[in-house]
Amino acid sequence: MAANARLTDIAQQNVLEWLAAQQQAMLDLLARLVNQDSGSFDKRGVDAAGTILRDFFSAAGIEIEVTPNDTYGELMRVLLPQPAAQDQRDILLMGHRDTVFGSGEATRRPFRIDGDNAFGPGVADMKAGLVMNAFVLAAFKRFGGHPGPLVALITADEEISSPSSRAYIEVQGRRARAAFNSEPSPTKDIVVVARKGGVFMTVEIFGKAAHAGAAPKDGISAIEELARKVVRLHALTDFDKGVTVNVGMVSGGQSVNTIAPYASARIDLRYVHCNDREAALAAVRRVIETAHLEGTHATLTIDSEREPLEITEESTWLLAEYKMAGQVLGLDVQGISVGGGADSAITAAQGCPTLCSVGPVGHNGHSDDEYIEVSSLVPRAQLLALAIARLPSGLKNVIATSADAS
Structure with a gap:
């Protein structure tokens, strides 16, 4: 037991250290994604953005399943198994690659960095979150340490209420142990626990x-x-x-x-x-x-x-786990409620413990002034990775035991 615990600690350290050196690589991938138009109704553009991510995962040796769609972009399901895990329910990472912007917007105002801010259509909502998820998966692929199978859903139509993705998200939510949606966060120590x-x-x-x-x-x-x-x-x-x-x-x-x-x-x-x-x-x-x-x-x-994302006993417990991971990294993480909707509400409605806005710090979504804070990319990726690595098995059993003890 002690040897396994030690090995997990080493894996966590390797994951965090590797992510610490990836900021420029993250920005390079983000630039490619932002400079690809991918409005919700632009199937060709959304699929092209998907190809950029598929190339990244293929290079990292990570398995990808693609579900075609005649109207909207393809749905991508990225898989990182963990056959040795006691709890074989998936740990779900969520993100969408469609944006609210029309064709030509990426040419009109391409990706650019000004100081600590990176600008461009969809940079915060939510291509930076997709990049963060991709690098977290790549880190676990390299070093292990994930306590169960990791699955990333990369959807194509969130901005229009997920007409083609909803059924897949529902199925994945019903069989997932926990879900983390990498929408942007307003600050480095905030996650969203409730949405209207x-x-x-x-x-x-x-x-x-x-x-x-x-x-x-x-x-x-x-x-x-x-x-x-x-x-x-x-x-x-x-x-x-x-x-x-x-x-x-x-x-x-x-x-x-x-x-x-x-x-x-x-x-x-x-x-x-x-x-x-x-x-x-x-x-x-x-x-x-x-x-x-x-x-x-x-x-x-x-x-x-869109159904609301409501605070539940399960999400409160997951927030506590996430907060403990934040403390390891010197952060006092807090959960807040916001008005905007997201796909996180779909997984939560299936009974899956869910946290939203675990992505990089971003502001002014859906506007010409949308941006992310570059310096938040690595720390938020590290926080998500550590929260995943520390996630206990038998999540609902742990919740029930904690409630009985109190």
Whole structure:
């Protein structure tokens, strides 16, 4: 037992020391990824970004499974077995290579470094996290020390709520022992333990066209009806409860001199707890179903959803393990709650202990000013690697034993 423990300690030390020397190699891989356009609907670009990562894993001698998709990018599942481990459930690393940016964005503002900041489309959300995961896997491939099989999911459509990846994430979450999602973190000692759920909807309003100059009384304006609904939708926001409603896009009308026969809008509903969803969604439906102008009618369609990432006993225990790894590296790690959604909520919904935003420090995602702090790449990779290496077997059994003891 002592000899095995000593060997594990040596492996952990080798992993940390090797990662400490990889910053430039990480930046080189990151530059290649950022300079490859990979918007969610750009299948060719997303697959090209996947090829960059496949080349890295192949060179490292790490197995890759690829699942094709006719519409979205390929799903990649990277495998690093550990046949000697007592607990053969997977330890899951998560990340997505799609971005919110269109084709040509990488040419317009390619990867660049200014001081300690690295800029470029998708650099923080979340190509730097993919690079970090890749190097953590490469470190364990070289030196061992991982206490169970490692699996990395590299998905292609997270920014549009994972329509093709969700089923794979659910399956992987059900059989995983723990999951770490490498979305960016706001500081070097923060991880995310809770995220809001979201319902993304389209409302369509139908009115009646008429000439705006010659016969305005004959028309019924769908735009006016929509405007009245927007005010009432925004009034549903309850900051104390963590429920927000935002109409982020509107369109409609036929011409400037026509009473608008049609209008539409996109609605973003966010909530904290699963049991908040039905009441919040019912309130939105009541607004949509209530006509303010006689003769109009409306439809509401749910386009996509994200469940919330909620704090559980299992995730609290996993955070404690992660915090202890941070203490070894001189960090006082804290868990926070945020509003944005992520694929981490999918694994958590399957009962898998999950932490999010374990990736490098990044800011201003989805904007031209998006950047990561270069100096965070290695320390965050080391922290993730150490947390994995120290992860006990029989995670749920350990939780139950701890609860009984208390």
